[in-house]
Structures are given as C-alpha cells and as structure tokens.
Amino acid sequence: MSGEEAGLWMQVDKAEASLKVAPNIVRDMPLNAYVAQIVCRLAGDYCGTLRVYIVETPEFNAAAMPNGAIMVNTGLLLRMQNEAQLAFVLGHEITHFLHRHTLAHMRMAVRTGGLVALIGLATAVAGAGYLGSAVSTVGVGAIYSNSRDEERDADANGFQVAVNSGYAPDEAPAIWRFMMAEDNAHEHKNRSAFLADHPQSEERLASLQKAADAARDGRAGWIQNEDGYRAVVAPFLHRWVEDELTRGEPRESVILFQRLTAAEPRNALYQYGLGEAYRRRNLAGDALYAVAAYRAALACSQPPAEAWRGIGLVTMKEGEKAEAREAFNAYRAQAPDATDKAMIDFYLTQL
Amino acid sequence: MGLCLALAGCVHTNTNLAQHLDINWSEASPKRVVLVDPDVELSELTMSGITEARADWTATGKSFIRGDITTVLGAKGVDVVVTDAPTDPHEVQLMKLHGAVGTSIIRNTLLKLPTKNGNFNWTLGPGAKALRDHYNGDYALFVYVRDSYTTAGRAVLMLAAAALHVGLQGGQQAGFASLVDLHTGQIVWFNSLNSSSGSLKNAKDANTTVTNLLNGLPL
Amino acid sequence: MQLIRLFCLSLLVGLAGCNSITLVEPGKPVSVGAGVSVMPQVKWNQISPSKGETVWTQNGPSIDTVYFLTGVADGKPLYPVVGMRDADIGVFHANMLPNDVQDLVVGTMQKEGFDNVRAGSLSPCPFGTASGFCFDLDFVTKDGLLMKGKVKAYKSSDTLTLFEFRAPSEYYYADMVPIVDKVFASVESK
16 A cells, blocks of 8 residues: 555545544434445445445535445435435445545545645634635545546446346436436536536436436336335434525525425425425515415425414515414414514514 | 744744643542544655645654653653543534634734733633543643655755745644643643654654643643 | 745635734724624624624634624625625525525525524514514534524614624533623614
C-alpha cells in the first residue's frame, strides 16, 4: 500500500468515526436493519464488509466510502417509491466500493492545503457558521468524484447486481427520470448533490433504459415491494416531509410531491406535503392547488393536523375569513399542544 | 503575530493563561489528567502544493506525543489517562464545543475581541463535569497538531523560487494544546504553536515539539 | 504584509474581509441600523459585514452571534448567502405572514449550510411598542455541533426587521439568553 493510499484510508476511517457520532444519524433499528438486508442481498459474499449509516438530511444522496461505510440520506429514502428503486441506488454505490473506484479518485471535503496547514485550523472541528458564510470543515457527507468510466461501470454493474437479486429492471431508469425532472424544476440553482456526483446525461438514461429493456424480456415476478417499503418508512414520513420543506425549494418540492401523490393518492402526508409545497411556491393559481391538496390529505386516514393550518394560512391571505376561521379552529382542536398555537390564536383574533 | 516565514526556521508559540489561575486536585483521586484523543495528522507537502496525509508518520507522531506528554507530566507526579474519541452524545458535544472555542481563541489572537480586554477568559461550561465523572481526572488536555513535511521535489522548488525572490511555503507545523478544568469547564491554559522547523518523525525532534507544545503548562 | 492579508481572508473566513471589531458600551441606546436601536445591557463586540446587517458577539462568531437585520425589503433575501443568487436563497415578501417569515428563516439557514433546522413556539410578542412575533430555533452545524436560536421580528407594511441570536446548545445558549432577551426587549425604532 502506498503512503498516499494509507493516508487516504486513515482519513476515511476518521470520517467514519465522525459519522458514527453525528447527531443526525438515524439509529432506528428496524429501518437500519431493512436497508442493511438489502445491501447484504446485493453485496453477497461482501456483505460483512459493509456498514450502513442513515443520515437525516433532506438532500437526495447516497455514497459509499472506500472502507465499506455506506451513507444513505433520508432525503433519498423519502424519494424512493419502492424497495427496488432503493436497491438500484444501493447497487450503484456498492459497485463503487467493490470495484475500488473511490479509493483511486477520492476527494475529501477536508483539504489540507499549504496555507491551511500553517494556520492548522480549518480542519479542526469548528463551530457555528456565520451569517451567509457557514464555515464547513470536516464534511462527513464528502463528495467523491468518480470518472466517467467508473460511473458507467457503477451504472452497468450496479444495475446487474440488483437485477440478479430479482429487482424490477424498469425501476432503475425511473429513478434518473424523476430526479432529473425535479432538478429541472429550478432553473438557476446548483444541482442536487447526487446529480452533481453523477453527471446527468441523456446517454446514461438511455443506457439504463436499454439495459432494462433487455433484462425485462421473458421474465416475470420481479421484486418491487412497494408495500414493504411503505410500511418501513411510514413512521418517519411526517418528519421527512417537514425536512423536505425546510429546504426552501418549493418548486422542486412540488415536482416531488406531485409524483408521490400520483402514485399514492391516499397517503395523507404526501398530499399534505404537496399542499405545503404549492402554498410556499405561491405562483398564480397555487393557492387553489394548495387547498385542494390539503383537503385531499384531510380525506385520507390519519391526516396531519397541519393540513388544517395550511388551509387557514392560504384562505386568510385570500381574505376568506370564514374558511380561515373554520380551518384554524380545526387545527387547534386536532393539535391542542401545537408549538405555534399562540400565533394561530392570534390569527383567529384578526379574522 | 505568530507567523513563521517559510524559509527561516523559527518557532512561535502563543501562550495564554487564565486570570486567577488556581490548579486544584481532588484529594479523593491521584492527580490525573485526561489526554483526550489527540488529534494529530502528519502529511507530505508535494511539489504541486497539495498536502497528502501519511498514516505511517501520523501513527508514530501520535505515539511520540502520547509518550512524551505522559513522561513530562509523570515527572510532575501527574497521571495521564489517554482516551479514545468519546461516543457518548453529550461528551461528543463537549468535544465539538471545544473545537469551536479553540477556533475563537486562535482568531482572538489575530483580531482581538474588545470585551475580553486582554483577559484570557474561555469556558466549555459546567457540563464538562461529565468528562470528570467518566474519566476521573481533574483536568483534560486537548492536543491538536497538523504537521507537513516537504518532499525532495518540493525542497528543490523552494530553492529555485528563493533564487527568484519568490516566497514559497515549505513544511509547517501548526497546532494547539489546551488544559481544561473539568470541575468548571474553564480553559485554564491554551498554547498555539506555529513552526517551520519542528518535526514529529523521530524521537528527539518529537521531544522538542512536545516541549514547545506544552510551553507554559501550569502543572 | 502580504501574508497577513491572506491570513485574514482564510482564517477569518467567518468575518468579511478584515473589518475591525468595535466595542459596544452599555448604558445608552445603540443604533443597529435603519433607525432601530437597542440597549446593549453589557459590553458587546460588534462586526458589520454588510449593509443592513449588524452583528454582535460575546465570544466570537464560532460560538455565539446576535444578528440585527433591518430594512429587509420586498423581493430581497434576509441576507446574502455565499455563492447563491437572491432568487435561489428565497426572498421576503411584504404580504408574508409570520409563518412565512419563519419558513424563510429556516430555508435560508439550510442553504447557509446548517442541518436539521427546525423552528418552534411561534407566537406574537411585542417588538418595542409595536406588535411583532417570536420563535425558537434548533439546528446543527455541518461539524455536528448542536445549536439553539431565538428570533424576534417585526413586519411593517413594506419591510422586515429581524433579530436573531444563535449559540451552542451546550452551555452558551442558556447562559446568554437572559441578556439577549433584555437586549431584544429594549428595541426602539423611529
């Protein structure tokens, strides 16, 4: 092992140690076990060399570190509609690890450049960000840059690994398609982390679609396991929907929740998410779409009380006082301990 | 100001002591200092100016630091307990807070906060007692070192640059050490180190580095 | 000296350029921008990185900060975020409700680089002699340090004035919040 390689291993192991104690690691056993068993099925004999870390952050991303640590963001789990989609993402990342890509081309978020060594600080674990220029030092969600060939390899072999485990081939191009749609929703912004690491191109989508066409032929009984996936993520959905909204990217959130509600119209949390996304996007006509989505949420089983609050906020702004009053009263009745109850009560005095 | 110009070998330390310093030891236990998971990294500064971490140098550098600190404090009758990185969530937050406070202290040496009025007054807060209870030490010693060494190629480049009167930075040693009173969380001593000539690659030079690092340690 | 300027830029990357830090003395009202003043209660360190932004700190911006944003206009973000255009950060609208302003603060902080930003306890509260609103924040730095925050704001017909305090959850927030509450409570605007 070269000196450079050993040094990289040291830094990677350090990054994993840091990841282990990060406050936003999701430690729920059933969720971790579920993701781990998919990883195991895909990795076969290498199952024992891999460790899964679920990170609560709304960005869509997953990454495999060269030492076998695999990070999966909850933003990615929110976006998957079934187990097969998750399996294709994991297969792609596992391939990077198994084929030792990231070791050769790893670039850590931590860079020890000359001037930094002089100061000796930028790599020290440091504290608060400053308004508008948050200082990021050790980046646990490090971005690994792989070459085009490595990406093609991860696509092709990752796809094959998942297909060999029985996962429905069409789910692979589906992921790329919906992520590109979401990314296109916002003209100017920087790409999502996953797409930045995996440069989008029609060529890659076409290859995956072609591979899916070939693999699908003549076989049935492919695994999608929509129900199993939904059951595992159900306890977290409310939280992950709220996390998505904290991104402050309502245009992308609209695209996301339109897709999720189209596939699962009876899911109250997806409908609520769609309502919130429309309300925050606030383009012409969005007020009506928002209320429609909130009402759809309320018609489902176990709707979140916040759907009432959403209707109240929209109708209050539109000057529909009676509707707003009704909605806020319903919110207060359904969520008597809501942390924003004082503000809602204040709105009621204005209506 | 703590700068060492690249080509002149020099060592600069900036030592701070808290006002009204009072070192107290619990009578119940032997005098013990917790050396918290020393954060040490040795790298190679290549010709292109990129610093590449070296695991082998780091491992030996770390063990020199651990060994020398244990010896130095042992001579003063103080036990040193070396810990691994904590996993308890509260202790993890204390480590991260120490990083934030250390950053502020170093920034303060360059651009002073007027409210400090020249006093050295920093703390992790009374939550530091958790470390005291866990490791049974009255004080914690934190050590952070980043040390880079030039390759032969880099050294040649530096000579060439010097001939053209262009300053090119060579290997640097930078770090800090702090002593925290685990009863109060107060940082009672803080020393930042900047050197263009120190080394942690062999026992003799490591000894000098640790001496510099522990400059003014009030134990 | 060349090297010192570089020092400022990289080491003090949290402080714009190498602005000097000035001392704020207690005892008399201090302007924090756009005709808004507060009583400091104690000595503070003041940094003013950009127009419309006054920043105070006790222990340095790596630890605690108090931001005074004044005169945020319709169509403008709360504050600039490095590398992002206004439209990408998200902007204030004059017809925003307190809930919308809360969402804007959260979204802006996520883009600034913090994680798991959550707001709570949104309620009306006095802003000097006017009616404003307040809420609390919980968030995490990219390095995993847990932080808490407190916001107090007032919306006139066309602009937003917003004060925000941030400090580590470990020790500093609870230690400083009584003084910060008094500072916020002392606000006066012309």
